[in-house]
Amino acid sequence: MNRYRANPRLLPLLLAGLAMLGPFSIDTFFPAFGRMEHDFAIGAVAMQQTLSVYMGTYAVMSLLHGPLSDAYGRRGVIFYSLLVYLFATIGCALAPSFHWLLLFRVGQGMSAGAGMIVGRAIIRDRYAGVDAQRLMAQVTLIFGVAPALAPMVGGWVLYVASWRWIFGVLALFTVLLALTSLVALPETHPRGRRTPFDLRHLLHTYGAIARDRRFMLLSSAAAINFGALFVYVASAPVIVLGMLHLNERQFPWLFLPTIGGMMFGAWMSGRLAGNLSAARTVALGYMLIFGGAGLGLLLNSLMAPSVPWFVLPIGIVGMGVSLAFPTLTLLMLDRFPAVRGAAASVQAAMSLGSSTIVGGLLSPMASRSGLHLACGSLALSVCGFACWLLYRRITPNPELQELNPAPVGDMPAAPASERG
Known part of the structure; x- marks a missing residue:
């Protein structure tokens, strides 16, 4: 029996938060591009590589997150992806050079999409008909604020601290998601159906x-x-x-x-x-x-x-x-x-x-x-x-x-x- 029970109020917030990692990983540090270019002594073209390597690995892994959850379960794939994302985000915050930053951005791209992709499967695993549509709509509603909120968060952090703290805030957000997933995210794909x-x-x-x-x-x-x-x-x-x-x-x-x-x-x-x-x-x-x-x-x-x-x-x-x-x-x-x-x-x-x-x-x-x-x-x-x-x-x-x-x-x- 699954000992993790979905909270009907918490689950939409959790799934929306997991889906927000993708746009937050793209948009949050936009306001810091100028400072990062100065610190690493690079140009704008080179800085665009932080987006290219992220999107490239995100695209490849988007074809794997779902099948991995079909084979090993939804909950484990999300949790371990969050751990990879946390490690990569801390690496971005501490990156000693631009090449290290690109490497850790690859790690972010590999793991950021798991919550969004597997989360959609979780909704349809657990709910049907009207209930599924309502929950999907709630997640979409909460997720919709991410593209607008992310640059604002980055700007606020940049106003009081170094650009590295933008990744620090993302790391703290990931810790919150991981802890919540650990105690509240149910396994909706049992072994018999894998x-x-x-x-x-x-x-x-x-x-x-x-x-x-x-x-x-x-x-x-x-x-x-x-x-x-x-x-x-x-x-x-x-x-x-x-x-x-x-x-x-x-x-x-x-x-x-x-x-x-x-x-x-x-x-x-x-x-x-x-x-x-x-x-x-x-x-x-x-x-x-x-x-x-x-x-x-x-x-x-x-x-x-x-x-x-x-x-x-x-x-x-x-x-x-x-x-x-x-x-x-x-x-x-x-x-x-x-x-x-x-x-x-x-x-x-x-x-x-x-x-x-x-x-x-x-x-x-x-x-x-x-x-x-x-x-x-x-x-x-x-x-x-x-x-x-x-x-x-x-x-x-x-x-x-x-x-x-x-x-x-x-x-x-x-x-x-x-x-x-």
Whole structure:
């Protein structure tokens, strides 16, 4: 019997905190880039490597955290990943040279994504139907503050201490998460349901997931939806400093409406759970996404970027993205109930790949003007909606393809006849 019982009030906070490690590891030390460049006697290009090595290892490990939890259990993978992250973060704080800093950033990238990926599997292991959607929405709501909060925390720490203490604060946060996980995180994947971890089996599992058209369409829709919002986030310096003519302390003009919209959308998802079908919930999300993207296109066609009109449509897009995301995620995980960890890993990898393309290719091209950004956001919205429409077209009676009303952790993967 599992002696660790999930606290219904604590579990959303814990899972959201675990998911926050990823964005906190990226954004928290942004304000310290200048001081770190000075201390290590490096340039801005070299400093960007601290992000590149982190994102690279994060991407690779995102394909492994889930299968590891399928094989060895959710709780252990999260706890030991936190220990690795703690060691790497302390190493970043004490790094004697830039090369050591890069090495420890690799360690952070290897471990930071476990909480987010395995946490999604935990939610679907333990809860079903309306309860799963509500908990996923609560986690999304709390997690939504991380991208906006992280740079503020870094700025506050930098105001009173050295940049090294930014990593010190991350280490303290990790200790808190590890202790809480140790005493309160339940094991939701018992030994009888675990699948062996080996390369051949892993490749077979990923092959089955990749061949499942419904899963891939749902995952693509979720990733592209976020891209419609991320194109603005990735262009934040150009938007705030160039288009809106604000200063470095006024980034909240962009991030607070964005995060506020995401949090409200996640709250709406939780409130609508059980009252609207999955199909109608996602449809409402797309109405908001298209409404925000269309309003942005209209306003940027009529006037120069200015606050609050430029940022208002972005918040509406964020609202729609967060409203649809919990339902899309649960529908995805239900495609492969026996290997939810692996399914969550594929979803995370696709989302990361989409964000990389949007941030590395689309954002630099679209950030030439507010109108270009609005067009890019609208185009991504159309692509995400097309994936959703295709999913509904190949899903018989889509209104009836709802979240499973009971836990299905012992069910097999999606049958071959349903994979097209």
